[in-house]
Amino acid sequence: MTTRAANAYGPSAFGSDARRFLELTTTLARSEFKLRYFGSALGYVWSLMRPLLFFGVLYLFFTQILHVGKGVPHYGAYLLAGIVLWNYFGEATGTAVNCLVAREPLLRKMRFPRMVIPLSVSLTALFNLGMNTIAVFIFALANGVAPSVRWLELIPVAAGFVVLATGFAMLLSAAYVRARDVAPIWEVVLQAWFYCSPIMYLATKYGQEFGRGFEKLALVNPPGMLLTQMGHALIGGPSFPSANTAAGTGPVLAAVLIIVGVFVVGWAFFIREAPRLAENL
Amino acid sequence: MSAILSAKGHADRAPSPESKSPAVTVIHVSKTFRLPHQRYQTLKERALHPWRSRTFDVLRAVQDVSIEIPAGEFFGIVGRNGSGKSTLLKCLAGIYDIDEGELKINGRLSPFIELGVGFNPDLTARDNVIINGIMLGLSRKEAAERFDDVIAFAELEEFVDLKLKNYSSGMYVRLAFATAVQVDADIFLIDEVLAVGDANFQQKCFDELTRLQRAGRTMLFVTHDMGAIERFCDRAMLLERGRVVAVDDPASIARQYNQRNFRRTRQELGVADSELPPENPAAEVHDAVFESPTGEVAITSTQGEPCTVRMDVHFTEDVDDPIFAIALANESGQAVFSTNTDAQRIPTGHFAAGEDASVRLRFDNWLSPGRYQLIASVARAGFGADLFDAHMSNSIIVLADKPGGGLADLPHTLRIERG
Numbered sequence: 001m002t003t004r005a006a007n008a009y010g011p012s013a014f015g016s017d018a019r020r021f022l023e024l025t026t027t028l029a030r031s032e033f034k035l036r037y038f039g040s041a042l043g044y045v046w047s048l049m050r051p052l053l054f055f056g057v058l059y060l061f062f063t064q065i066l067h068v069g070k071g072v073p074h075y076g077a078y079l080l081a082g083i084v085l086w087n088y089f090g091e092a093t094g095t096a097v098n099c100l101v102a103r104e105p106l107l108r109k110m111r112f113p114r115m116v117i118p119l120s121v122s123l124t125a126l127f128n129l130g131m132n133t134i135a136v137f138i139f140a141l142a143n144g145v146a147p148s149v150r151w152l153e154l155i156p157v158a159a160g161f162v163v164l165a166t167g168f169a170m171l172l173s174a175a176y177v178r179a180r181d182v183a184p185i186w187e188v189v190l191q192a193w194f195y196c197s198p199i200m201y202l203a204t205k206y207g208q209e210f211g212r213g214f215e216k217l218a219l220v221n222p223p224g225m226l227l228t229q230m231g232h233a234l235i236g237g238p239s240f241p242s243a244n245t246a247a248g249t250g251p252v253l254a255a256v257l258i259i260v261g262v263f264v265v266g267w268a269f270f271i272r273e274a275p276r277l278a279e280n281l
Numbered sequence: 282m283s284a285i286l287s288a289k290g291h292a293d294r295a296p297s298p299e300s301k302s303p304a305v306t307v308i309h310v311s312k313t314f315r316l317p318h319q320r321y322q323t324l325k326e327r328a329l330h331p332w333r334s335r336t337f338d339v340l341r342a343v344q345d346v347s348i349e350i351p352a353g354e355f356f357g358i359v360g361r362n363g364s365g366k367s368t369l370l371k372c373l374a375g376i377y378d379i380d381e382g383e384l385k386i387n388g389r390l391s392p393f394i395e396l397g398v399g400f401n402p403d404l405t406a407r408d409n410v411i412i413n414g415i416m417l418g419l420s421r422k423e424a425a426e427r428f429d430d431v432i433a434f435a436e437l438e439e440f441v442d443l444k445l446k447n448y449s450s451g452m453y454v455r456l457a458f459a460t461a462v463q464v465d466a467d468i469f470l471i472d473e474v475l476a477v478g479d480a481n482f483q484q485k486c487f488d489e490l491t492r493l494q495r496a497g498r499t500m501l502f503v504t505h506d507m508g509a510i511e512r513f514c515d516r517a518m519l520l521e522r523g524r525v526v527a528v529d530d531p532a533s534i535a536r537q538y539n540q541r542n543f544r545r546t547r548q549e550l551g552v553a554d555s556e557l558p559p560e561n562p563a564a565e566v567h568d569a570v571f572e573s574p575t576g577e578v579a580i581t582s583t584q585g586e587p588c589t590v591r592m593d594v595h596f597t598e599d600v601d602d603p604i605f606a607i608a609l610a611n612e613s614g615q616a617v618f619s620t621n622t623d624a625q626r627i628p629t630g631h632f633a634a635g636e637d638a639s640v641r642l643r644f645d646n647w648l649s650p651g652r653y654q655l656i657a658s659v660a661r662a663g664f665g666a667d668l669f670d671a672h673m674s675n676s677i678i679v680l681a682d683k684p685g686g687g688l689a690d691l692p693h694t695l696r697i698e699r700g
Contacts, residue, residue: 010378020418027415035403109398111375111390112416181323275378278371279314 013274015113024116029123036128047128048135051087055080058200068201074235077140081234082199082227084132085158089165089223090190092125096169097176097183100277107278114274118169126162145235153233160226160259167263170270177273177280197223202231202239203246219247225255302387304352304468304499305373310382312343312365312372312523342368344523345382352387352467355491355500357510357517357531359538365523366503367472373501374470388467388499391417395472397457402446406437409445410460417464427463434489435459451482458486468499487513507535540671563598564632566672569607569657572641584681584690588646592657592672593639596632602662603629603669605640609653617648617688623662649690650681 015021037044059076062068072078099121100107100114107114141147176182198205203224207215219225225247231240243252273280316338343365350356360366371377373384399416400409410431414424432438435455445453462469469490491513494500504510510517510531517534519526519541527537572589573579582588590607606621620642622629632638640657658671681690 010372011375017418019420020415023415023421027412027421031401031404031408031412034408035401105395106399106416108371108376109395110416179324181325185324278376 010275011111011114011278013113013115013271021113021116024112025119025123028116028120029127032120032124033127036124044131048132051080051083051132052135054087055083058083062200072202072239073237074140074143074145077136077143077145077235078202078231078240079200080139081136081230084129084136085161085227085230086194086197086199086223087132088125088129089161090194091128092122092165093168093172093186094190095125096121097172097186099169100173100177101281104281107281114277115170115270118173118270119166121173122162122166122169125165129158140234148236150233150236154230157226157230157233160222160256163263164222164259167259167266170266171262172266174270174273174277177277193223197221198227199223203228204241216247216251219243219251220254220258222255222259225252302352303349303385304354304387305348305350305501306383306385306387307346307348307369307373308383308385310343310346310369310372310379310384311341312368312377313380314340314342316340341523343372343379346520346523346525347382348518348525348528350499350501352499353494353497354516355494355502355514357514357534358501358503358520359505359507359510359517359534360520361542363522364520366520368523369520370470370472370501370503386468389418389465390468390470391461391464391466396454396461400445400453400457403444405442405444406432406448406456407441410456413460414463417461418466419464431456431459431463434462455482458482458489462489462493466498468501469493470501472503473505507538511535562669563600563661564594564596564603564659564669566657566659566670567593567595569593569655569672571655571677579677581678581680582646584646584648584650584679585692586646588644588677590642590655590657591639592659593637594659594670596634596636596638598634600632600661600669601630603632604660604662605629606656606658606660607640607642608656609648610656611654611688612652615688617653618644645692646679647690647692648679649687650679652676652678 036047055076059079062079063070063075068075096118099117103117106112107117172182172186198218203215203218206218219228225243228240228243228246232242234240243255346365346369358366358369368377372379373386374390399413401412404412407428410428411421411424414427414431415421419427432441435452435458437452437456440448440452445456448456471490487509490500500513502509502514514531516528517531518528519534519537521541526541527534529537569590569592571579571582572591574587574589592605592607594603594605596603604621604623606619606623608616608619610616622640654676656671659669661669
C-alpha cells in the first residue's frame with residue numbers, strides 16, 4: 001500500500017525506486033548513443049571527425065606556424081587528449097542546457113524521476129568519451145609515448161571531468177527552464193574557458209609568461225588542474241610535472257573543492273526545482 | 282493480451298483487505314498556477330527591468346476537490362476545456378505537485394495521459410516498446426519478456442524492426458496503446474487518448490479497458506465524449522472552473538454537462554443568449570431524435586433524401602406560444618442549420634399543464650457527409666427567449682456516395698459552354 005502525503009507524492013528528482021532510476025538513466029543514455037552511432041552509415045567516424053579535425057588544425061597551426069609545441073615531447077598526444085576531454089565537457093554541458101525543455105512532452109505527460117534526464121545526457125557524452133579515448137591511445141602509441149601503469153591515473157582525471165560536467169548539467173538544465181538566455185551565455189563561457197585552460201598550451205606557460213603566481217592560479221581552474229595531471233599521467237617526464245609538483249597542494253585542493261562545489265550546488269538546485277519543472281516549462 | 286496481464290503477481294486477484302479500501306482518495310486538493318503578467322524568459326530582461334513589478338495572475342486550476350474512488354470502478358471526469366480535469370489527472374499521476382490537500386493512491390498507477398509519449402521516431406518498435414515499458418515502471422527484463430505480447434495485441438508482428446517514422450498513424454496508436462496497457466497497473470489514468478485510431482481499434486481499446494476493469498483494475502477516464510461516459514463509466518464527476526459540480530451516475534452527469542454547455546453552444550450558434558435551463562422547467566424536451574420513414578430512430582441518413590427530426594416536449598405548466606427550436610451542428614461545433622417556430626412565424630398556441638407535444642422537422646438532406654449533433658430546445662415566447670429546456674445527445678451520420686467539400690452539398694447542375 002502506498003499512501004503518501006501531498007508533498008511526498010508529487011514529482012521529484014529521484015523517485016523512490018533506485019533500480020528503476022538506474023535502469024531508466026542507462027536505457028535513455030544507451031538509446032541516445034545508439035541513435036548517434038547507428039543512425040548514419042559511418043556513425044563512429046563522424047563523431048570522431050569533429051575532435052580529430054579540430055586537433056589536426058590546431059596541431060599544424062601550433063607546431064608549424066606558432067612553434068608553440070616545439071620542444072615539448074609528444075605535444076600532439078597532449079593536445080589530442082586535451083581536446084577529447086574538453087570535447088566531452090562541452091558536449092555533456094552543452095547538450096544538457098536544453099535537455100529538459102527538449103523533452104517537454106515527456107516531462108509533462110509522464111511520471112518518472114526528473115534527475116534521469118540530465119544524468120542520461122551526461123552518460124551519453126561519457127560513452128562518447130570512451131570511444132574517443134581509443135583514438136587518443138592509438139595516437140599516443142603511434143607518437144612514441146611508452147605505455148605505463150601511470151595511465152591508470154587517467155581514470156581519476158576523467159572522473160574529475162565527469163563530476164564537474166554532471167554538476168553543470170544539473171545546474172544548467174534546471175536554470176534554462178527559468179531563463180532561456182542561459183544557452184548563449186553558456187556557449188560564450190565555454191568558449192572563453194577553452195582558451196583559458198591549458199589545452200593548446202601547457203599550464204607552465206602561465207608561469208613563463210606572467211610568473212609563478214599565475215601558474216598556481218591556472219591550476220585552481222579545475223580543467224587546468226585535471227589537464228595538467230592528465231599530461232603527467234599520459235606522457236610524464238620533466239615537461240609534464242604533476243599538478244601537485246607544479247602548483248603545490250593548495251591550488252590542487254582548491255580545484256577539487258570547486259569540482260565538488262559545482263556538483264553539490266547543481267544537485268541541490270535540481271532537487272529544489274524538480275517538483276515544479278513540468279509546469280514551468 | 283491476457284497473457285501479459287496474467288503475468289506473475291497478478292494471476293490471482295483474490296480480494297485482499299487492501300482492495301477493499303478506495304483505490305484513489307482525493308482530500309481537499311487544490312492546485313494553483315501562477316501566470317506572470319510579464320514573463321521573464323531571459324536573465325537579460327530581468328537585469329534590464331529589475332524594478333518592474335513581478336505581478337502575476339493566479340489560476341486556480343483545481344479547487345478543493347474531494348473524491349473517493351473504490352477499487353474496480355470505471356470513473357469518468359468531464360468538464361469543458363479549462364475546467365481543470367486534465368490538471369487533476371496530472372496531479373493524480375504525480376506529474377504536478379499539489380498545493381493543498383492530500384492524495385492517496387492505493388496500488389500501482391499507469392498514467393497514459395497521452396499515447397506514445399516518449400516514442401522516438403528514429404528507433405524501431407522493439408526499442409521503443411522496451412524503453413517505454415521501463416519509463417512506465419517495468420524492469421528491463423519484464424519489458425523484454427512482455428514484448429511479444431505487446432506486438433501481438435497491436436497486430437504489428439511484421440513491423441517489429443521498422444523504425445517508427447515509417448509507421449502509419451494507425452499503427453503508431455496501436456503500438457502506443459498496447460505498450461501502455463502492458464504494465465501491471467492497478468489504476469489507469471486515461472486522458473482522451475481513445476479519441477484516436479480507427480473505430481475498430483477504439484472498440485478494441487475499450488474492450489480491453491473493460492476487461493481490465495472486470496479483473497479489478499480502477500479506471501479514471503477524462504473525456505468530452507458523453508457517449509463514452511454513458512457507455513463505460515460506473516460513475517462520473519462534472520468539473521467546472523476547477524470545482525466539483527456533481528458526482529453522480531453517468532447519465533445524470535452527461536445531462537448536466539449538456540445543459541451547461543448548451544448556453545455556450547447557443548452563443549456560438551448565434552442564437553439569443555438565455556439563462557441555463559431552470560431546475561423545474563415549465564416545459565421539458567423529453568427526447569429528440571432523427572426518425573426513419575417508418576418512425577424508428579435513425580442513426581444514418583442518406584444524402585439527398587428527406588430527413589426527419591422529432592422532438593417530444595412535455596409541459597408541466599400552462600404555456601402560451603412556446604418557441605420550438607432545432608439546430609444541427611457539425612463536428613467542429615459549427616451550426617450548419619438552425620430553425621425555430623418564431624423565426625418561421627409559425628403560431629404554436631396554448632399548451633396546458635400535463636400536455637405532450639411532438640414537433641417534427643422535415644428537410645431534404647443536402648448536408649455534406651459527416652456526423653451532426655442534434656440540438657433541440659423549447660423556450661418561452663418573447664424578446665430574449667427564456668429557455669425552458671434543451672436536449673443535445675443524439676447525432677446522425679450523413680452518408681453520401683461522393684465526397685463533399687463544403688458544409689452543404691446543395692443540389693446543383695454544372696454546365697460548360699465553349700466558345
